[in-house]
Amino acid sequence: MYPGLLLGIFSHAAIAATPVIEVEIRDHLFYPSEVRVPANTKVKLLIKNLDPTPEEFESYELNREKVISGNSKVVIFIGPVGPGDYPFFGEFYPNTARGVILVR
């Protein structure tokens, strides 16, 4: 009925094969803060926020902005992008919650 749902059905196999990389937020820090990702490959970042407060994953370079409520998890799709360093930070605690996606 809806275009997104229709596309979801047709691209289910491709999404199932998407590599998953887990990142945790603890005490307003990202673990790991350096995330290695293969170049020109779509990946799925599974971000678990173990803090009771919300955080927002933000990266202008990756064109992504996503809120993660306290004690919950979200999925962020990245790429495919070319080799390079793509910084990201937590919008709620930008002084501590910082990291970089290393695409190689």
Added chain:
Amino acid sequence: MGLLLACTTQALAGGVVIDKIYHPYVHPLEQEVEWRAVLQDRQPGMADNTQLYRFAYGRAISERWSVEAYLVTEKSNDQNFRVEGYELELQWQLSEQGEYWADWGMLFEVEKSATRDLWEFTTGILVEKEWGKWSGTANLYMLNEVGSGATHELRGQLGLQARYRYSRAFEPAIEFYQGQDTLGAGPAILGQIKLANRRKLNWEAGVILGLDSASPNRTLRLLLDYEF
């Protein structure tokens, strides 16, 4: 006579087709106060220098839904500044960004005229596709009017934007609009200024040139949006 024609054939929101381009994303926990202006010079059937201003408050109400309420005001050479209507808008994010070939969303809007027995219902599909530092966005709308002043015709409307993500503060874009008595295209610039933690000011400005004789010659569109 020109004003009479404008009043009898004009849709809501001044019949102005050129507006902002919507992106199919909802940002949970976010609120915004928005100001938008659309200033056009001359258009057949419309008063000269029609100016439309929208003042809005919006917020996300869940991870996938947001709501925004608008006060729409208008002025022109033939008419002093007045409240033209009220709008309520619901936006629905259908897919996760980057999950599929393109990102999808929907927009539902109801507008009530402040001066006439006229309601307008809008349903829109929002699509965005990313190519490296370029983002292409399409807004496709169907509009229907109800009330004693309604034309009872279903109308379509299209807005397209190609945006280059040069930097957070400055993104050049090209926009295209097609709708009732309007076919136009032109350049726009967009940007975001971070004021503090969780405090951002988004701005947009565009000059849309009419591509046929029924369209306004030039339309200036402006937007300021404070997110918190």
